[in-house]
Amino acid sequence: MKTVGVAILGLGVVGSGTYTILRDHREFYRRTQDIDLSVECVLEINKQKALALGIEENRICGDIAEVISNPAVDIVVEVIGGVEPARSFVLAALHSGKTVVTSNKELFCKHWHELEAAARRTNAGLYFEASCVGGVPIIRTLIDGMQANVIHSLTGIINGTTNYILTRMAREGAGYAEVLKDAQALGYAEANPSADVDGYDAAYKLSILSSLAFHTKVPLENVYREGISHIALQDIAYGDELGYVLKLLAIGKFDGHKCIEARVHPAFVRKDHPLAAVNDSFNAVYLQGDSVGDIMLYGRGAGALPTGSAIVSDVIYAATHGEAKYSGFKNTEHAEAGIRFVTDFKSRYYVRFTAKDRAGVLAKVAGILAKYNISIAELVQKDGSSESVPIILVTHETTELSVRAAVEKIAALDTVEQVDSVIRVEG
Amino acid sequence: MKTVGVAILGLGVVGSGTYTILRDHREFYRRTQDIDLSVECVLEINKQKALALGIEENRICGDIAEVISNPAVDIVVEVIGGVEPARSFVLAALHSGKTVVTSNKELFCKHWHELEAAARRTNAGLYFEASCVGGVPIIRTLIDGMQANVIHSLTGIINGTTNYILTRMAREGAGYAEVLKDAQALGYAEANPSADVDGYDAAYKLSILSSLAFHTKVPLENVYREGISHIALQDIAYGDELGYVLKLLAIGKFDGHKCIEARVHPAFVRKDHPLAAVNDSFNAVYLQGDSVGDIMLYGRGAGALPTGSAIVSDVIYAATHGEAKYSGFKNTEHAEAGIRFVTDFKSRYYVRFTAKDRAGVLAKVAGILAKYNISIAELVQKDGSSESVPIILVTHETTELSVRAAVEKIAALDTVEQVDSVIRVEG
Numbered sequence: 001m002k003t004v005g006v007a008i009l010g011l012g013v014v015g016s017g018t019y020t021i022l023r024d025h026r027e028f029y030r031r032t033q034d035i036d037l038s039v040e041c042v043l044e045i046n047k048q049k050a051l052a053l054g055i056e057e058n059r060i061c062g063d064i065a066e067v068i069s070n071p072a073v074d075i076v077v078e079v080i081g082g083v084e085p086a087r088s089f090v091l092a093a094l095h096s097g098k099t100v101v102t103s104n105k106e107l108f109c110k111h112w113h114e115l116e117a118a119a120r121r122t123n124a125g126l127y128f129e130a131s132c133v134g135g136v137p138i139i140r141t142l143i144d145g146m147q148a149n150v151i152h153s154l155t156g157i158i159n160g161t162t163n164y165i166l167t168r169m170a171r172e173g174a175g176y177a178e179v180l181k182d183a184q185a186l187g188y189a190e191a192n193p194s195a196d197v198d199g200y201d202a203a204y205k206l207s208i209l210s211s212l213a214f215h216t217k218v219p220l221e222n223v224y225r226e227g228i229s230h231i232a233l234q235d236i237a238y239g240d241e242l243g244y245v246l247k248l249l250a251i252g253k254f255d256g257h258k259c260i261e262a263r264v265h266p267a268f269v270r271k272d273h274p275l276a277a278v279n280d281s282f283n284a285v286y287l288q289g290d291s292v293g294d295i296m297l298y299g300r301g302a303g304a305l306p307t308g309s310a311i312v313s314d315v316i317y318a319a320t321h322g323e324a325k326y327s328g329f330k331n332t333e334h335a336e337a338g339i340r341f342v343t344d345f346k347s348r349y350y351v352r353f354t355a356k357d358r359a360g361v362l363a364k365v366a367g368i369l370a371k372y373n374i375s376i377a378e379l380v381q382k383d384g385s386s387e388s389v390p391i392i393l394v395t396h397e398t399t400e401l402s403v404r405a406a407v408e409k410i411a412a413l414d415t416v417e418q419v420d421s422v423i424r425v426e427g
Numbered sequence: 428m429k430t431v432g433v434a435i436l437g438l439g440v441v442g443s444g445t446y447t448i449l450r451d452h453r454e455f456y457r458r459t460q461d462i463d464l465s466v467e468c469v470l471e472i473n474k475q476k477a478l479a480l481g482i483e484e485n486r487i488c489g490d491i492a493e494v495i496s497n498p499a500v501d502i503v504v505e506v507i508g509g510v511e512p513a514r515s516f517v518l519a520a521l522h523s524g525k526t527v528v529t530s531n532k533e534l535f536c537k538h539w540h541e542l543e544a545a546a547r548r549t550n551a552g553l554y555f556e557a558s559c560v561g562g563v564p565i566i567r568t569l570i571d572g573m574q575a576n577v578i579h580s581l582t583g584i585i586n587g588t589t590n591y592i593l594t595r596m597a598r599e600g601a602g603y604a605e606v607l608k609d610a611q612a613l614g615y616a617e618a619n620p621s622a623d624v625d626g627y628d629a630a631y632k633l634s635i636l637s638s639l640a641f642h643t644k645v646p647l648e649n650v651y652r653e654g655i656s657h658i659a660l661q662d663i664a665y666g667d668e669l670g671y672v673l674k675l676l677a678i679g680k681f682d683g684h685k686c687i688e689a690r691v692h693p694a695f696v697r698k699d700h701p702l703a704a705v706n707d708s709f710n711a712v713y714l715q716g717d718s719v720g721d722i723m724l725y726g727r728g729a730g731a732l733p734t735g736s737a738i739v740s741d742v743i744y745a746a747t748h749g750e751a752k753y754s755g756f757k758n759t760e761h762a763e764a765g766i767r768f769v770t771d772f773k774s775r776y777y778v779r780f781t782a783k784d785r786a787g788v789l790a791k792v793a794g795i796l797a798k799y800n801i802s803i804a805e806l807v808q809k810d811g812s813s814e815s816v817p818i819i820l821v822t823h824e825t826t827e828l829s830v831r832a833a834v835e836k837i838a839a840l841d842t843v844e845q846v847d848s849v850i851r852v853e854g
Contacts, residue, residue, distance in 0.1 A: 021575060021718050028577060032642045129572075135719030137572025144571065145556075145564025148448060148739035150455060215459045274725060277704055291448050291736035292562030295726035298701060299719060309719035312575035321748070 001030065004319040005040040005072040009064070009089055010080035011049050014103050014130070015042070017304025018077055018311045019053055025312070035319050037312075040072045043089075064089045068096050075125075075315055078102040087111055094118040094126065101314040103130035103307055105204040109220050112211070127314035132205040133158050133283045135306035136299040137313065142212040149289030151213040154252040155427060158205045160281035160301040161189045161196035162228050162248040166266075167279045170236050170245065176229065188281060198227035199264040202250045209285070210252030210262050218252070222341040224263035231266055235352060235421050238392055242378065244268035244350075245276040249426060253345075256290075261342040268350055269427040276427075286427075344401045348377065348394060348425035351403075353410060354417040355389045361415040362391075368409045369395070372402040388417060394425060428457065431746040432467040432499040436491070436516055437507035438476050441530050441557070442469070444731025445504055445738045446480055452739075462746050464739075467499045470516075491516045495523050502552075502742055505529040514538055521545040521553065528741040530557035530734055532631040536647050539638070554741035559632040560585050560710045562733035563726040564740065569639040576716030578640040581679040582854060585632045587708035587728045588616045588623035589655050589675040593693075594706045597663050597672065603656065615708060625654035626691040629677045636712070637679030637689050645679070649768040651690035658693055662779060662848050665819055669805065671695035671777075672703040676853060680772075683717075688769040695777055696854040703854075713854075771828045775804065775821060775852035778830070780837060781844040782816045788842040789818075795836045796822070799829040815844060821852060 006022060008015050022039050029037050041059045043066075044050045050060045061067050064085075067076065076093040078100060080086045086107050093100050095118060102108060108115065108131050119126040129139045133156070142151075157163050161183060168179045180197070183189035195201050203223045210218040228248050236246050249267045254260050269276045274296050278284040283301025288294055300306035355361040358381070369376060378394040395403070403422065411419045433449060435442050449466050456464050468486045470493075471477045477487045488494050491512075494503065503520040505527060507513045513534050520527050522545060529535060535542065535558050546553040556566045560583070569578075584590050588610060595606045607624070610616035622628050630650045637645040655675050663673050676694040681687050696703045701723050705711040710728030715721055727733035782788040785808070796803060802823045809817040822830070830849065838846045 017718075025575065025577070033574065135573075135716075136722060137568050140567065140572045141564050144744055145567045145740055146562075146736070147460065147743050148452065148736045150452070272704075274704060277699075277701060289562075289736065291444075291732040291739070293727045293730075293733055295563060295724075297722075297724055299722035303720075305718040306720055309573070309575045309716065312718070313572055316574050317571055 001034055001036055002319070003036040003038055005038050005074045006077060006315060007041045007043065007067045007070070007073040007075070008039060008077045008079065009043040009067070010078070011042055011044040011046070011053065012079060012081070013304045014307045014311065015077075015079040016053060017308030018079060019055070021305065021308045021312045023054070029316065033316055033320060035316065037315065037319065041067055041070060043067055064092060068092050068098070073098060075099045075101060075318055077311055077315065078104055079311065080104070081106070083107050083110060090115060091118050094122060094124045097122040097124050099125035099127070099318045101127045101130070101311055101318065103311060105131040105201070105208060109204045109207040112217065125318045127318055128208070129314045130307050130310035132208055133285060133297070134299065134301040134303060135309040136283060136285070136297050136301065137310070138209065138285050138297055139212065141297060142209065146287065146289050146292060146295070149291050150256050151287060151289050152254055152256065153288045154209055154213050154285060155275065156206070156209065156250045156283070156285040157247050157275060157278045158250050158283050158285065158301060159196055159199070159202040159248055160283055161193070162202070163278065163283070164188050164281045165197070166228065166231070166236075166246055166248065169231070169233060170240065173233060173237070175233050176231055197229050199225045199248065202248060202264040206250040206252060206262055206264055210260070213252060213287070214254040214260055216260070216337065216339055218260060218262050222262060224265065224343065226265035228266050232421060235350070235423060238352065238382070239268050239350065242380070242394065243271050244425065245271055246423070247275060247278070251426065258338050259340050259342050261345045263345060265424060267424045267426040273427045344399050346397050346399055348397050349403050350392065350394050350423040350425050351407060351419065352390060352392045352421045353419040354384075355391050355415055356387055356417050357415050358389050361413065364413055364415065365393075365410055368406050372398070372406040374398045374402055374406055390420070428461055428463055429746070430463040430465055432465050432501045433504060433742060434468045434470065434494045434497070434500040434502070435466060435504045435506065436470040436494070437505070438469055438471040438473070438480065439506060439508070440731045441734045441738065442506040443480060444735030445506060446482070448732065448735045448739050450481070456743065460743055460747060462743065464742060464746065467497060468494055470494055491519060495519050495525070500525060502526045502528060502745055504738055504742065505531055506738065507531070508533070510534050510537060517542060518545050521549060521551045524549040524551050526552035526554070526745045528554045528557070528738055528745065530738060532558040532628070532635060536631045536634040539644065552745045554745055555635070556741045557734050557737035559635055560712060560724070561726065561728040561730060562736040563710060563712070563724050563728065564737070565636065565712050565724055566639060568724060569636065573714065573716050573719060573722070576718050577683050578714060578716050579681055579683060580715045581636055581640050581712060582702065583633070583636065583677045583710070583712040584674050584702060584705050585677050585710050585712065585728060586623055586626075586629040586675055587710055588620070589629070590705065590710070591615050591708045592624070593655065593658070593663075593673055593675065596658070596660060597667065600660060600664070602660050603658055624656050626652045626675065629675060629691040633677040633679060633689055633691055637687070640679060640714070641681040641687055643687070643764065643766055645687060645689050649689060651692065651770065653692035655693050659848060662777070662850060665779065665807075665809070666695050666777065669807070669821065670698050671852065672698055673850070674702060674705070678853065685765050686767050686769050688772045690772060692851060694851045694853040700854045771826050773824050773826055775824050776830045777819065777821050777850045777852050778834060778846065779817060779819045779848045780846040781811070782818050782842055783814055783844050784842050785816050788840065791840055791842065792820070792837055795833050799825070799833040801825045801829055801833055817847070
């Protein structure tokens with residue numbers, strides 16, 4: 001039986017989960033995988049944390065150099081998060097020929113090429129299943145399960161915090177600020193929640209997932225991003241009446257030739273779409289391949305054990321497959337390959353505005369929409385005071401720029417108090 | 428660039444789909460996978476079928492020996508189905524050192540050990556993703572994505588034909604026989620529908636999937652099997668009123684130590700369970716791992732292109748990964764390993780019976796259930812004539828044998844006309 005030495009960099013939530021899984025399943029992996037996974041050392045400044053997990057003192061390192069120079073370490077698990085010092089540590093491990101398994105989406109999406117180049121130089125493995133959608137094997141699926149397909153679209157609920165917040169808002173009719181505070185108290189959201197609620201976390205993951213799905217690097221700067229902090233409870237309620245659920249979606253599309261779009265924003269989803277039933281902190285990714293048709297993967301997108309499961313699956317994969325396999329993008333130069341990132345994407349739109357006076361306003365609004373070739377699928381006038389009437393319209397498919405221009409014109413009408421919200425309608 | 432020669436045995440639905448995908452994506456795989464997949468020959472007696480797909484005449488073989496002796500063939504795709512001659516052809520290919528990719532669930536679940544042993548002897552690859560749940564990469568997930576977990580349960584809707592029939596019965600209130608006839612006309616069901624509607628197909632797949640999930644061969648003869656042909660429309664309607672949807676479920680459970688159960692039967696699923704929304708010919712597998720928690724994979728379980736997608740994904744995997752990897756069951760001797768297959772499984776139960784006379788019957792039924800330690804979760808008395816009253820009860824969790832014994836006693840009551848149906852309630 002092969003013994004494989006593992007080092008864990010950082011004993012935060014995911015690092016502790018990973019250690020626990022490796023410790024408790026050692027005999028199970030011996031029996032089912034024919035490998036002996038031994039945690040040789042952990043890099044953790046807080047010694048007490050490591051000792052509390054039952055790690056022997058002589059296996060606790062305070063310096064990355066100790067880890068790298070330890071000949072018993074074959075695989076380095078990086079679960080520190082953020083760019084530095086994670087990047088330097090990962091590069092050092094790869095330079096020394098050690099395989100790296102990481103959950104670090106920010107590092108990976110920002111420095112993918114650098115990391116992959118370093119891995120190739122020493123023929124070290126580089127695995128990152130845990131960087132996206134926790135324990136759901138979406139990366140393995142894209143690389144090894146759907147690779148026969150031209151993938152045309154990827155639509156995901158890939159941030160658990162925002163899905164938890166939106167689910168509770170919809171279920172309890174509670175406001176954003178209130179639910180966020182609760183989520184922070186429960187540990188579902190950070191003290192500074194921006195990475196989640198402003199869509200950065202989802203954008204990192206979408207950059208990685210759409211790069212794999214479309215076989216060309218989709219850089220973070222080409223991912224459109226909009227968060228959920230401006231979401232009004234009324235829109236969730238009105239959407240519900242119209243048959244929609246509000247989700248923070250991450251959408252990647254590829255026309256099969258040259259055009260890619262990637263965007264993260266709140267969107268309404270029809271209640272009978274499989275993604276509509278993905279609630280609380282669950283995640284899911286819905287994919288459309290040209291041969292396989294529609295596929296969805298669903299599961300826990302975060303947490304110590306689900307993310308640890310993805311890490312350890314990568315560790316086992318690396319330990320039991322002899323060769324390293326990389327993303328192998330050839331199209332690093334997008335201009336050269338003719339790849340174009342679409343920003344004027346198509347969608348349907350939910351627009352809510354407040355009319356000062358209902359007489360005449362609809363004709364004017366219809367005129368503006370017609371001018372921009374936007375056709376109305378639904379129009380609902382809600383009860384209001386005589387001087388303030390909420391009006392909701394849902395458009396057929398149109399383009400982002402048309403809607404923005406039309407909304408500006410609508411907001412400028414004398415008879416319109418304000419345009420309250422514009423929400424895309426997908427799926 | 429590596430050129431890899433492929434042979435396709437059989438140009439039925441899946442064979443034709445596989446050929447089409449390989450033909451239409453050849454340039455795509457060159458670009459994205461750095462391999463050139465060339466269909467060197469097809470084995471098909473009906474020459475016209477092959478010619479109609481655009482296959483050159485000199486690549487059409489009538490004899491397996493031609494395929495095996497062709498040095499340009501590296502990978503043999505077996506999509507004939509059934510045990511013979513598929514088994515002999517696959518063994519011949521493996522003996523000659525050629526990698527085999529198959530969609531043949533019956534062959535695989537009945538002759539797994541023989542095939543795997545043959546593959547090991549020549550170090551040939553043996554891949555079978557397409558044998559279960561069409562294009563959904565469930566086998567890759569079990570082998571390479573969830574292998575860090577002790578998997579405790581697997582619950583699947585893994586037969587498209589029965590799910591199509593049950594979905595239409597529920598949606599339209601149409602009877603089983605009528606919908607089956609439609610399904611046959613549409614090509615969703617075979618002229619002899621037994622393999623699907625009697626649960627054989629699902630049992631083959633469950634044998635394979637639970638073997639992989641639980642790391643020990645679960646032989647077909649240990650899979651309990653019950654089909655859908657006896658399902659009455661009333662039970663679907665009554666179930667709906669109680670908040671349930673009827674599905675043909677394939678269930679595998681493992682206690683983590685010694686006890687495995689595997690069963691295919693119709694079952695009620697709560698409407699808010701993710702499996703309840705899996706409709707028409709869609710399939711899904713819901714898994715519970717000790718670290719990852721709940722995961723679901725959803726997609727098309729059959730059809731030329733979805734199943735072809737799984738075949739071609741295996742072909743690419745085999746062509747791009749140097750080494751073959753096998754299931755590697757160590758526990759081929761279950762008795763030795765202490766594995767026990769549970770037949771007296773636990774479930775909740777929906778029981779419908781017709782009372783001749785309502786006076787006194789409930790007390791007697793309650794008495795019988797109490798004797799077998801079965802507690803009632805719900806009891807509904809439906810409208811009927813004064814001499815024939817349908818009564819439905821749903822139990823709390825109990826054991827199969829208790830329910831069978833109690834039902835026998837209930838049926839024998841003077842005041843009971845008959846027990847109409849007993850349906851398990853899961854999920």
